[in-house]
Amino acid sequence: xxxxxxxxxxxxxxxxxxxxxxxxxxxxxFQYFMWYRQYSRKGxxxxxxxxxxxxxxxxxxxxxxxxxxxxxxLFIRDSQPSDSATYLCAMKTSYDKVIFGPGTSLSVxx
Amino acid sequence: EAxxxxxxxxxxxxxxxxxxxxxxxTMGHDKMYWYQQDPGMELHLIHYSYGVNSTEKxxxxxxxxxxxxxxxxxxxxxxxxxxxxxxxxxxxxALGDEQxxxxxxxxxxx
Numbered sequence: 001x002x003x004x005x006x007x008x009x010x011x012x013x014x015x016x017x018x019x020x021x022x023x024x025x026x027x028x029x030f031q032y033f034m035w036y037r038q039y040s041r042k043g044x045x046x047x048x049x050x051x052x053x054x055x056x057x058x059x060x061x062x063x064x065x066x067x068x069x070x071x072x073x074l075f076i077r078d079s080q081p082s083d084s085a086t087y088l089c090a091m092k093t094s095y096d097k098v099i100f101g102p103g104t105s106l107s108v109x110x
Numbered sequence: 111e112a113x114x115x116x117x118x119x120x121x122x123x124x125x126x127x128x129x130x131x132x133x134x135x136t137m138g139h140d141k142m143y144w145y146q147q148d149p150g151m152e153l154h155l156i157h158y159s160y161g162v163n164s165t166e167k168x169x170x171x172x173x174x175x176x177x178x179x180x181x182x183x184x185x186x187x188x189x190x191x192x193x194x195x196x197x198x199x200x201x202x203x204a205l206g207d208e209q210x211x212x213x214x215x216x217x218x219x220x
Contacts, residue, residue, distance in 0.1 A: 004152075041213075044200075101152060
């Protein structure tokens with residue numbers, strides 16, 4: 001079993017929809033959680049970073065962490081065609097290196 | 111926007127050739143990383159450095175080597191390229207846990 005699981009998609013939604021992207025993990029020692037966005041032929045860019053259970057909001061993006069269920073989510077409100085990209089979750093313990101999920105490919109259709 | 115650069119962006123090379131992938135950052139970050147990424151797969155850490163003259167192998171076995179003689183520069187070298195080395199190589203630097211990625215080098219070994 002991989003440490004971090006993520007549905008690869010592809011996920012296709014109409015413009016304006018609410019998008020839910022999810023990751024599950026097996027290592028209960030993970031304490032820091034990140035979401036990266038990667039456009040085609042580019043490197044990933046950090047979207048959200050959180051270290052506690054609960055929600056963190058930044059504009060149209062909300063990151064949610066449920067440590068008891070070992071489950072994290074990224075919600076995108078009012079999705080735009082420019083949100084079309086691959087979204088990678090990532091996480092780490094307090095002392096170890098970052099582990100990335102394989103990414104979910106998202107297409108927002110105008 | 112992160113100031114991290116990778117050259118070349120694309121490289122097609124024959125088997126047996128020696129190649130060096132360049133990575134430079136202007137942010138003064140001590141931590142730098144090299145990842146390998148295949149389509150639809152996780153980023154796999156192949157090398158990392160926490161400062162000048164400090165380099166470590168990552169989780170993915172790799173025939174490449176790295177050096178860190180200057181803070182801003184973290185080149186990766188393949189002594190003898192093979193078709194199995196065909197992949198995308200991503201360089202990152204980090205402030206704390208937040209990693210900033212370069213645009214990547216797409217390597218094809220024929």
